[in-house]
Structure formats: structure tokens, C-alpha cells
Amino acid sequence: MTARRSPALPLLWAGLATIVAGAAMSLQGRANGILGPVLGHAVFAALLSFATGLLLVGGALLLSARSRAAAVRLFSLVRTGALPRWMLLGGCSGALVVIAQATTVPVMGIAMFTMAFVSGQVTGGLCVDATHLPPGGRQRLTFFRILGVLVVLAALTLGAWERLVLGVPLWAPLLPFASGALTALQQACNGRIRAATGSAVVATAVNFAVGFLLLLALTGVLLASGVRWTGFPGPGQWWILLGGVLGVVFIAFTSLTVRRLGVLLLTLFSLFGNLAGALLLDLAVPLPGSLVSTTTVLSAALVLAGIAVTLMPAAGSLRGRGSRTRGPRRGPSRRRRGTSRGSRGRRSAAGARTRSR
Numbered sequence: 001m002t003a004r005r006s007p008a009l010p011l012l013w014a015g016l017a018t019i020v021a022g023a024a025m026s027l028q029g030r031a032n033g034i035l036g037p038v039l040g041h042a043v044f045a046a047l048l049s050f051a052t053g054l055l056l057v058g059g060a061l062l063l064s065a066r067s068r069a070a071a072v073r074l075f076s077l078v079r080t081g082a083l084p085r086w087m088l089l090g091g092c093s094g095a096l097v098v099i100a101q102a103t104t105v106p107v108m109g110i111a112m113f114t115m116a117f118v119s120g121q122v123t124g125g126l127c128v129d130a131t132h133l134p135p136g137g138r139q140r141l142t143f144f145r146i147l148g149v150l151v152v153l154a155a156l157t158l159g160a161w162e163r164l165v166l167g168v169p170l171w172a173p174l175l176p177f178a179s180g181a182l183t184a185l186q187q188a189c190n191g192r193i194r195a196a197t198g199s200a201v202v203a204t205a206v207n208f209a210v211g212f213l214l215l216l217a218l219t220g221v222l223l224a225s226g227v228r229w230t231g232f233p234g235p236g237q238w239w240i241l242l243g244g245v246l247g248v249v250f251i252a253f254t255s256l257t258v259r260r261l262g263v264l265l266l267t268l269f270s271l272f273g274n275l276a277g278a279l280l281l282d283l284a285v286p287l288p289g290s291l292v293s294t295t296t297v298l299s300a301a302l303v304l305a306g307i308a309v310t311l312m313p314a315a316g317s318l319r320g321r322g323s324r325t326r327g328p329r330r331g332p333s334r335r336r337r338g339t340s341r342g343s344r345g346r347r348s349a350a351g352a353r354t355r356s357r
Helices: 009-040 042-063 065-080 085-129 143-165 170-198 200-224 237-242 245-283 294-312 315-356
Strands: none
Touching: 009 042, 009 085, 009 170, 009 237, 009 245, 042 085, 042 200, 042 245, 065 143, 065 170, 085 143, 085 170, 085 200, 085 245, 085 294, 143 170, 143 294, 170 200, 200 245, 245 294
16 A cells, blocks of 8 residues: 655645755845946846846757747748747847846835836736736736735835835835836737747747847947946856846746746745845845844835735636536536437337337
8 A cells, every 4th residue: 555645746836946945046136236236237137137047048959849839830931921020129128127126126125116116016917907918818906906016006006105215215225126017018018929829938038138138238238338347246246147047047947836836826925035135134244225123124025015915816716616606507407308318218119119009
């Protein structure tokens, strides 16, 4: 007799892996926040971050025959106009995220950056889902989604107000908020590419390639205008070059665990890991702008609560339940009518045989 494996264990490991992936994103923000001042500009830091990510994803693309075939399919779709060219520009939003990390993390810390970014992401997601852009189609606004976004915005206001009182400029929380909102558009575009090609690797490679080209052009403009590349990380700072690698790690981990967790738990676990990692980094290894106070912790908890409310099942599913309840009522009634006609036919046939005898 063999003992059956508990289904809770794979779920637990998937949850822990997703939390680690979320924490990796907070470490990415810290790495890019340190890399910007070392190189001389946030755009330079974003360029190196995207370059390392592009090398990894590009290598995975070249090594996979299935991904190469999906890339050829993407070129064909764009050439024929079946997929609009502007949908390839989602990587521009990713570039803005890294620029926002390198610019604002030294000013207000990774915890506040994460809260502002997530708040923008949830708000942008609410707006984008109200359009026909996402591959899953348009989602109507519900009470819980609107309430959750309002809770998240209130939490951001609470945390940002404390920073503003201490002298942090207003643009500091607004920049990651805007980049988070545009990330929702980026995710919708990447989702369209993935749905059209059947490959997450191709969608990710397009994201990194477009962002890298944009950052390369911006770097050229900055260097031509007199901005100097002031240095390069020393031997003890090698880890701050891993921002792009950490982004790929997040994508790889979540693509593996989403099948076990589902989108709801995946989102909650990853955001918990992101916020918890950001708070721990600001506590254990604080930067000059880092601040972890009671207000910061309360704001982070409210952000998670608001996201949980946003992800609650939509009340609009009542329509679907109504259609399912009406269908079964019609089905058995037809079967009963068919059965009664069949039984009448069999009785009449039996009577005819009796009379013939």
C-alpha cells in the first residue's frame, strides 16, 4: 500500500517559489537604484539591465526550435498587418520602469517605490481591462475592482504623504506610479503577442529587444549632449549588474508556478514577496532615502489588502450562473418528453402485436 502524496505540498512549494520571485524584483529595484549613480545616469543603468536580460532571453530563443518558429510566425503576422506594429512597443514601458527604479530608489527607498509602482499597475490594469486590448477581451468594471483600487490609492497617498513631509519631491512617487500604469499596457501587448505566436519566450524577447533599442538611442542622445558615463561597478559591486537577470528569473518562476497557483494566488504571492523583500532591504541595508516606519508598514499592508479586494470574484458572474441553471432545466424536460413519446410508441407497438396474435 503506497502513501498518496499530499496535494498541499506542491502548492506550498509553488507559493514559496513565487514569493522568492517577487523578492527578486525588489532586489532588482535596489540593484538598478545603486547602478544609476555609479554609471552617471539612470538611462545608462537601464541600458545595462536590458542588455543582460536580452542576452539571456535571446539565448533561450536561439536554442529552442519552437521559439524560433514562433518568431518567424510573429514576423509574418506583423508583415501582413494581422498584428499591429504598435503592439511591439510594450518594451518601452519596461524601459521606463528601470529608469524609474534607478532614479527614485536612491531618493525614497525601494519600499516606497514598490508601493507606488504596484498602485500604478493596479490602476492602469483597471483602465486597460475596460478596453478590448487584453487578449482575454474586455472586462467590465465591478464594485470590488473599483473598491480595491481606491484602497490601494489611499495606501499610496498615506505612504507618499509621509515622504513629502520629509522633503521628498512630488515627482518621486509619481514616476513609478506612471511607469506602473504603463506596465499594464505593456502586459496587454505582450499577452497579444503570446496569444498570436503561442510563445512566451518570443513575447519576452520582443519586450527586451524593443526596450534595449530605445535605451540605446536615449544613451546616444545623452552622450551627445554632454552627459558623461562616469564609471563602472567595481569587483565588489558585480551583483548590481544583475537587474536584467533578476527580471528573467521572475518571468521564469512565475511561468512555472502559475499553472499550480492560478492567477489570483500568483498575484498575491508575488506582490507579497515584492513588498516584503522591499521592506527587508530598506531595514537591513538602508540607502540614504530609505525609511521604514509604522506608516510604511501600514501602507504596504493596505496595498496588499486592496489588491486582494480587487482580485475577488466578480459579482457579474451571476449572469453566467443564470445561463447554466436555465440550460439544465430545458435539457431534462426534453428528455422527459422524448421518453414519454418513446414509451407511448412502445406501448402502441406492443398492443398491435397482441391484436395480430
